[in-house]
Amino acid sequence: MSGGPVLILGATSGMAREIARTFAAAGHPIQLAARNVGRLADDKADLETRHGIAVTLHEFDAFDLDAHKAFVDGLPALPAIAVCAVGAMGQHEENINDPKAGAQVMRANFEGPASILGHLANAMETRGSGTLVGISSVAGDRGRASNYVYGAAKAGFTAFLSGLRNRLAHKGVHVVTVKPGFVATAMTEGMDLPEKLTAQPVEVANAIRSAVQSQKNVIYVRPIWRLIMLVIRAIPEPIFKKTDI
Amino acid sequence: MTNLSGWGRFPVAECRVIRARTQTDVARALSQGPLIARGNGRAYGDSALNPDLTLDMRGMDRMLSFDAETGVLVAEAGVLLADIIAAFLPRGWFPGVTPGTKFVSLGGAIAADVHGKNHHVDGAFGSFVDWIDLMGPDGRITRVSRDHQPELFGYTLGGMGLTGVILRAQIRLRAVQSGWIVQDSYATRTLEEAIDVFEDHLDWLYSVAWIDCAAQGAHLGRSIAMLGRHATPEDLPEARRSAPFQVKRKRSLTMPIDLPGFALNRYTVHAFNTLYYHLGAWKAGRTLVDWDSYFYPLDAIRDWNRIYGKRGFFQFQCVLPTDSARTGLHQLVQCIAASGQGSFLSVLKRFGAQDSRFSFPQAGYTLALDFPANDRSLALMKTLDRITLDHGGRFYLAKDSRMPSEVFAEADPRTEAFAAMRRETGLDAAFASLQSQRLGL
Numbered sequence: 001m002s003g004g005p006v007l008i009l010g011a012t013s014g015m016a017r018e019i020a021r022t023f024a025a026a027g028h029p030i031q032l033a034a035r036n037v038g039r040l041a042d043d044k045a046d047l048e049t050r051h052g053i054a055v056t057l058h059e060f061d062a063f064d065l066d067a068h069k070a071f072v073d074g075l076p077a078l079p080a081i082a083v084c085a086v087g088a089m090g091q092h093e094e095n096i097n098d099p100k101a102g103a104q105v106m107r108a109n110f111e112g113p114a115s116i117l118g119h120l121a122n123a124m125e126t127r128g129s130g131t132l133v134g135i136s137s138v139a140g141d142r143g144r145a146s147n148y149v150y151g152a153a154k155a156g157f158t159a160f161l162s163g164l165r166n167r168l169a170h171k172g173v174h175v176v177t178v179k180p181g182f183v184a185t186a187m188t189e190g191m192d193l194p195e196k197l198t199a200q201p202v203e204v205a206n207a208i209r210s211a212v213q214s215q216k217n218v219i220y221v222r223p224i225w226r227l228i229m230l231v232i233r234a235i236p237e238p239i240f241k242k243t244d245i
Numbered sequence: 246m247t248n249l250s251g252w253g254r255f256p257v258a259e260c261r262v263i264r265a266r267t268q269t270d271v272a273r274a275l276s277q278g279p280l281i282a283r284g285n286g287r288a289y290g291d292s293a294l295n296p297d298l299t300l301d302m303r304g305m306d307r308m309l310s311f312d313a314e315t316g317v318l319v320a321e322a323g324v325l326l327a328d329i330i331a332a333f334l335p336r337g338w339f340p341g342v343t344p345g346t347k348f349v350s351l352g353g354a355i356a357a358d359v360h361g362k363n364h365h366v367d368g369a370f371g372s373f374v375d376w377i378d379l380m381g382p383d384g385r386i387t388r389v390s391r392d393h394q395p396e397l398f399g400y401t402l403g404g405m406g407l408t409g410v411i412l413r414a415q416i417r418l419r420a421v422q423s424g425w426i427v428q429d430s431y432a433t434r435t436l437e438e439a440i441d442v443f444e445d446h447l448d449w450l451y452s453v454a455w456i457d458c459a460a461q462g463a464h465l466g467r468s469i470a471m472l473g474r475h476a477t478p479e480d481l482p483e484a485r486r487s488a489p490f491q492v493k494r495k496r497s498l499t500m501p502i503d504l505p506g507f508a509l510n511r512y513t514v515h516a517f518n519t520l521y522y523h524l525g526a527w528k529a530g531r532t533l534v535d536w537d538s539y540f541y542p543l544d545a546i547r548d549w550n551r552i553y554g555k556r557g558f559f560q561f562q563c564v565l566p567t568d569s570a571r572t573g574l575h576q577l578v579q580c581i582a583a584s585g586q587g588s589f590l591s592v593l594k595r596f597g598a599q600d601s602r603f604s605f606p607q608a609g610y611t612l613a614l615d616f617p618a619n620d621r622s623l624a625l626m627k628t629l630d631r632i633t634l635d636h637g638g639r640f641y642l643a644k645d646s647r648m649p650s651e652v653f654a655e656a657d658p659r660t661e662a663f664a665a666m667r668r669e670t671g672l673d674a675a676f677a678s679l680q681s682q683r684l685g686l
Binding site for chain 1: 266307311
């Protein structure tokens with residue numbers, strides 16, 4: 001099986017690596033984009049060696065909004081599928097005490113991803129086809145004391161994706177929102193995560209691929225998260241504010 | 246902290262685990278004190294456990310280059326043989342040597358210098374390794390090979406991760422024409438006959454025998470001996486010739502629970518072995534077997550290690566030199582059969598010559614067995630240790646979780662040289678496992 005090129009934005013993360021592999025295994029050429037693409041040389045070699053597909057590397061800075069349009073125009077081909085895995089969690093203490101640090105987290109999880117997907121959406125709309133995949137978070141489903149800066153940024157991104165989906169529904173462009181829940185990656189290393197709720201990066205990748213194929217709108221990688229977040233969202237605010245979830 | 250164990254689920258140790266995704270991660274971990282690198286956890290015992298710091302190498306699993314003319318592959322240590330097969334068998338290449346599971350990492354295969362059913366022809370995994378990038382205690386990377394630092398290269402093959410962290414390696418794959426194996430199997434009435442099958446068919450690439458370790462008396466050591474070679478298109482039925490690498494994907498079964506201890510006793514083991522023998526005898530002759538069923542029958546049952554219950558199991562694997570193999574094996578099998586303990590499936594293989602600095606194989610016969618982790622098994626294995634020592638045999642570290650250091654030292658004069666090399670080069674201060682500590686390496 002093969003298909004059009006798949007662009008991975010934020011390609012240096014462990015999750016992005018598995019996503020690239022999953023699409024490469026299905027025969028898609030891959031475009032890897034990240035800051036400092038030198039770090040992606042081995043990943044490019046890996047994808048080419050394993051799957052015999054073509055891989056191109058593209059310098060991309062989510063913070064450099066002015067460059068985003070040129071980035072999209074400069075791609076060797078407009079991707080069939082674009083996956084935005086850009087994001088940063090930061091340290092919550094720092095995020096709430098230093099507005100600048102908080103702003104960086106919001107830019108990394110919302111502003112930057114929204115900007116680049118906006119440009120890609122316009123190009124795909126003109127073409128009349130494509131799939132955009134945004135990796136958001138269950139943290140965006142309700143603000144919590146322990147990570148609301150990150151959560152707020154993800155909430156913004158989730159809303160952006162849902163609006164984009166709505167706008168493009170009749171234009172041949174599909175938008176998938178992915179809420180992975182806990183994932184065993186470098187970002188969460190050392191955290192004490194419950195095993196039953198923690199997905200492996202390869203699970204995220206497989207879930208994304210099947211969501212793209214079956215044109216799902218919003219997916220939770222482990223289905224249990226849909227239920228958990230349903231419950232968490234349903235708790236009335238007067239009670240919620242007293243909890244320590 | 247994570248509870249870790251080897252595949253035998255004994256011992257379990259609470260370990261601090263760091264996952265390496267880049268070589269910078271490895272260097273950083275090395276600065277934090279003695280550690281052991283761990284691949285996919287398929288060594289049976291405590292080879293890849295270090296409570297202070299266990300370095301999980303599965304994050305480094307990239308394939309870096311492949312030469313489609315020569316079958317030369319460069320890959321990171323965390324790549325699994327299963328990954329290699331998935332990528333290259335469809336293009337006509339297969340690992341030169343494979344152990345009985347495809348879920349071992351490349352680094353682990355090198356560290357244990359694993360062997361397969363073709364040792365008598367090709368030697369162990371190390372025969373197919375051109376070079377290894379090894380990170381030393383100071384974080385510096387050395388590319389060791391037969392030409393460059395041959396001593397360190399030799400010690401790294403079978404060195405159980407105690408010579409440095411294996412980052413990546415270049416290996417040679419074997420060109421094959423199909424994903425199928427032509428298998429000839431023989432039901433032998435005794436152990437001696439099984440050995441005769443091996444000796445009479447040294448020209449076959451693969452050979453292995455399953456021994457019924459529960460049978461006694463006239464049936465002692467009766468076996469199903471199996472020979473194999475890679476099938477050519479001419480060996481395949483007409484319908485398969487157009488897609489010789491395509492085999493049916495089996496549904497994998499999962500062992501859903503830990504079996505309770507009483508499920509495994511002399512009666513069930515005896516019954517299983519008898520059944521297995523007669524099934525084998527009934528199916529004896531020439532068959533065509535797909536690569537996965539042939540090399541990795543147990544991989545088809547996920548978590549098969551739960552058969553032995555929560556307490557886990559011991560593996561025992563020794564090799565006896567050719568001269569004393571017949572008498573030694575006879576004694577080992579007799580002792581096991583008489584004890585009534587044991588092993589669901591015992592495996593006998595022929596080894597060819599191997600001259601290595603520290604790794605396990607040597608010319609002769611190797612016998613591998615598993616036993617439930619309990620005191621009776623420990624006592625039995627003491628006897629088996631003695632028989633092995635008396636016949637000039639030695640022991641496989643990738644299977645070991647309980648050997649006393651004296652036994653290991655007595656079996657193998659190379660042990661002292663290995664330990665001395667580690668002391669003199671300061672490797673002992675940087676690389677250690679529960680096993681290396683137990684064995685005084």
